[in-house]
Amino acid sequence: MSNVEFWNRAARNYAKRPISNMPAYExxxxxxxxxxxxxxxxxxxGCGTGSTAFLLAPSVGHYSGTDISLEMIxxxxxxxxxxxxxxxxxxxxxxxxxxxQTASKDVVLGFNLYHLVPDLDAALAAAHxxxxxxxxxxxxxxxxxxxxYLRPLIKALQLVGKAPPVTFFTSxxxxxxxxSAGFDILETAYYAPNTNNRFVxxxxx
Numbered sequence: 197m198s199n200v201e202f203w204n205r206a207a208r209n210y211a212k213r214p215i216s217n218m219p220a221y222e223x224x225x226x227x228x229x230x231x232x233x234x235x236x237x238x239x240x241x242g243c244g245t246g247s248t249a250f251l252l253a254p255s256v257g258h259y260s261g262t263d264i265s266l267e268m269i270x271x272x273x274x275x276x277x278x279x280x281x282x283x284x285x286x287x288x289x290x291x292x293x294x295x296x297q298t299a300s301k302d303v304v305l306g307f308n309l310y311h312l313v314p315d316l317d318a319a320l321a322a323a324h325x326x327x328x329x330x331x332x333x334x335x336x337x338x339x340x341x342x343x344x345y346l347r348p349l350i351k352a353l354q355l356v357g358k359a360p361p362v363t364f365f366t367s368x369x370x371x372x373x374x375x376s377a378g379f380d381i382l383e384t385a386y387y388a389p390n391t392n393n394r395f396v397x398x399x400x401x
Contacts, residue, residue, distance in 0.1 A: 198361075199264055199312065199313075199314065199360055199361055200264050200265060202357070202359075202360040202361075203263070203264065203265035203267070203268060203360065204265050204266060204267040204268075205267075205357075207245070207265055207267035207268045207270075207271060208267070208271070210244065210245065210268070211245045211271050217388055219388070220387045220388035220391075220393070221387075223387050223388075224307070224336055224387045224395060225248070225251055225252065227385070227387070227395065228252060228305065228334055229252065229255050231303070231332055231334060231397060232252065232255040232256050232303065233255075233256070233257075233302070234255070234256065234257060235256075235257045235302075236255075236256040236257055236258075236302040236303050237256075237257060237258050237300060237301050237302050237303075238252070238253075238256045238257075238258065238259045238260070238301065238302065238303040238304075238305065239259075239260050239261075239262065239293075239296065239301045239303070239304050239305065239326065240252075240259070240260070240261045240262065240304075240305040240306070240307075241262055241289075241291055241293070241304060241305065241306045241309060241319070241323070242262070242263055242264075242291065242306055242307070242308075242309035242312070242313075243261030243262060243263050243268075243272060243286065244263055244265075244268050244272070245268055245271040245272050245275070246261050246271070246272030246273075246275055246276070246286055248305075248307060249261040249272070249284060249286070250275065250279070250281075250284070252305070253281060253283060253284045256283075256302075256303070257283065258283045258284075259283060259284050259285075260284075260285050260286070260287065261284070261285070261286045261287075262286070262287055262288065262289035262293070262296075263286075263288065263289070264288065264289070264290050264291070265288075266288050269286050269287065269288050272286040273286050291306075291309070291310075291313045291318070291319035291322060292315075292318050292319065292322045293322040293323070293325070293326050294322075296322075296326045297326065298325050298326060299325075299326070299327065299328050299329070300326055300328070301326050301327050301328065301331060302327070302328055302331050302332070303327075303331060303332045303333075303334060304323040304326060304327055304331070304332070304333050304334070305334050305335065306323070306333075306334075306335040306336075306337070307335065307336050308336060308337065308338065308393075309335070309337065310335060310337040310363075310370070311337055311338050311339070311340065311362055311363050311364075311365070312360055312361065312362060312363070313363070314361060314363075316363060316365065316370075316373055317373060317376070317377065320333075320373055320374060320376075320377035320379075321377050321378075323377070324377045324378045324379065324400055327400040328400070329400060329401075330399060330400060331399070331400045332397060332398070332399060332400070333374070333379055333396070333397075333398045333399075333400065334395075334396070334397050334398075335395075335396050336387060336393055336394070336395045336396075337370060337393070337394055337396070338391075338392050338393050338394075339365060339366055339367040339369075339370050339392050339394045340362075340364055340365075340392050341364045341365045341366035341367075341369060342366055343364075343392070346364075347364065350362050367384075367392070367394050370394065370396075371384070371396070374396060374398050378400065378401050379398035379399060379400060379401065380398060380399045380401055381396060381397070381398045382397045382398060382399055383396075383397045384396050384397075
């Protein structure tokens, strides 16, 4: 099953699911806001149903949320219809951002996404391409390359359509890929502590 098929099918149930670790989520958002400015053109890759977009959009000039799943975007647009915001929009796009203008964004965001993309290098290259020089790439990504015991479990879940395609990489490999894409890493952290959810802020060179 492809990523698109999985997330289209999962969208409505995903929308009902509560945040698993609210303190870590709020800590992540607070840290992201420190890097946002009121005139920033901001793009979130893999926005899902738009929950994070609604929370971060007031901090920037304009916020676009993208996702590969049409069903996810439909839910985000339903939310937007009931809570209009002229500075927020949602549209379908793959992580390669083929329909986003080059050097048009000040910030690219991605949360719990980059371990799910089929080609990490292509996705990071796309983020670099759409950022203005000096723009920021901010992402929080599970780096589970050393968690070998998860591989058979995830494979079994995939066989019955209960898990999407997942890429296993370590934090070291992830940082190296970010640098290879043309970024300088400014800071890293883990939210929540003692997890593999690596938070990275990097600057487009």
